[in-house]
Amino acid sequence: MVLTGQQILLGITGSIAAYKAAFLVRLLKKEGAEVKVILSPAAKDFVSPLTLATLSGNPVFSELVDEDGSDQWNNHVELGLWADRMIIAPATANTLAKMANGQCDNMILAAYLSAKCPVYVSPAMDLDMYKHPGTKENLSKLESFGNKVIPVGFGELASGLVGEGRMAEPQEIIDFLKKDIEDQSPLSGKKVLITAGPTYEPIDPVRFIGNRSSGKMGFALAQEAANLGAEVTLIHGPVHLSLNHGRINKIPIETAVEMLEAVQKVRDDMDVLIFSAAVADFRPATAAQEKIKKDKAETKIDLEMNPDILADTGANKKTGQILVGFALETENARENALSKLKRKNCDFLVLNTLKDEGAGFGHDTNKVSIINANNTWEDFELKSKQEVAKDIWNVLQNA
Numbered sequence: 109m110v111l112t113g114q115q116i117l118l119g120i121t122g123s124i125a126a127y128k129a130a131f132l133v134r135l136l137k138k139e140g141a142e143v144k145v146i147l148s149p150a151a152k153d154f155v156s157p158l159t160l161a162t163l164s165g166n167p168v169f170s171e172l173v174d175e176d177g178s179d180q181w182n183n184h185v186e187l188g189l190w191a192d193r194m195i196i197a198p199a200t201a202n203t204l205a206k207m208a209n210g211q212c213d214n215m216i217l218a219a220y221l222s223a224k225c226p227v228y229v230s231p232a233m234d235l236d237m238y239k240h241p242g243t244k245e246n247l248s249k250l251e252s253f254g255n256k257v258i259p260v261g262f263g264e265l266a267s268g269l270v271g272e273g274r275m276a277e278p279q280e281i282i283d284f285l286k287k288d289i290e291d292q293s294p295l296s297g298k299k300v301l302i303t304a305g306p307t308y309e310p311i312d313p314v315r316f317i318g319n320r321s322s323g324k325m326g327f328a329l330a331q332e333a334a335n336l337g338a339e340v341t342l343i344h345g346p347v348h349l350s351l352n353h354g355r356i357n358k359i360p361i362e363t364a365v366e367m368l369e370a371v372q373k374v375r376d377d378m379d380v381l382i383f384s385a386a387v388a389d390f391r392p393a394t395a396a397q398e399k400i401k402k403d404k405a406e407t408k409i410d411l412e413m414n415p416d417i418l419a420d421t422g423a424n425k426k427t428g429q430i431l432v433g434f435a436l437e438t439e440n441a442r443e444n445a446l447s448k449l450k451r452k453n454c455d456f457l458v459l460n461t462l463k464d465e466g467a468g469f470g471h472d473t474n475k476v477s478i479i480n481a482n483n484t485w486e487d488f489e490l491k492s493k494q495e496v497a498k499d500i501w502n503v504l505q506n507a
């Protein structure tokens with residue numbers, strides 16, 4: 109669902125339409141969003157903080173400093189930064205005028221000025237106020253700031269007059285929001301599979317053969333794909349990372365064989381498949397059922413090859429699927445990367461380097477080059493893995 113996991117900051121100002129904001133909170137929650145509410149001082153005459161706190165499941169903010177004598181300062185900057193989207197509904201003529209002029213005499217306005225996220229206003233006022241050139245100018249000024257104006261409805265107004273100025277219905281606000289998010293989500297509707305982290309190949313119940321992969325690159329790729337609107341399946345080996353996003357389904361595995369089985373189950377359905385896992389190439393030919401005693405231990409372990417999950421997926425690639433592999437080459441990097449890309453039937457290969465300080469396994473940064481099947485290369489600077497993930501997704505989106 110488009111709104112799942114979205115953090116929505118709802119500012120409610122003093123209009124009779126404020127009662128509809130309670131329904132809006134309910135619908136946002138039903139869509140899977142997390143909601144925090146700020147009431148303007150005037151809004152409290154129309155709708156109770158208790159109603160909104162109960163519906164949103166979060167404390168409701170109103171004053172910059174709490175009135176309960178605790179002298180608690182409510183951090184509007186934090187709220188503004190917390191929000192993925194801020195909605196002001198209903199937005200009165202007064203609030204719109206203040207927003208358009210950078211005024212800041214309540215908490216909604218302070219959060220608005222601090223917010224870095226997309227902001228939506230849903231105006232509500234009487235028809236003549238709405239028609240007034242001052243209001244029109246304020247609305248176009250807000251649009252020029254990049255804020256989105258949710259169209260008002262036509263109908264009966266609180267004054268008894270009939271005309272334009274009714275706040276959009278809560279469901280219309282939800283639909284507006286969803287469409288806007290979809291328009292800004294280039295991967296919306298796309299299914300993405302990512303493998304990440306190491307695999308552990310058991311020697312006995314307590315020992316294993318593994319590697320130093322942290323999984324950070326694959327997790328950053330998954331996060332970025334979800335931010336761009338994709339539905340992500342993240343199949344990962346043992347890692348010390350947490351990632352919670354409504355559109356990321358994490359499937360933990362331990363061994364290469366388990367990873368292959370998990371990949372095979374879901375891969376036919378995928379649009380983009382990125383194999384960033386550092387799969388162990390070999391596994392012990394037999395894993396002991398009980399812990400091997402030191403005095404009974406052999407000093408060598410027989411190994412057998414693990415399946416190559418990427419090559420297996422390349423050999424079974426469906427029309428239209430984009431397959432991306434990773435490679436870490438220390439010699440003849442470019443030739444080896446190109447031949448790996450061909451051999452494993454990939455569309456792109458991301459070449460990591462171990463030679464650059466701060467790049468590769470375990471680090472928070474990485475330096476990559478991306479090659480496509482036409483042997484075209486793009487080289488990138490050393491960056492955080494989050495930024496590298498953005499670069500990779502940029503290349504894939506423009507493919």
Ligand code: C5P
Binds near residue numbers: 364384386415419
């Ligand atoms: O052949 P090499 O191990 O260098 O290939 C690396 C690429 O292949 C990576 O994308 C890695 O995730 C994938 N791979 C795999 N299964 C293996 C070995 C590597 O999916 N057994």
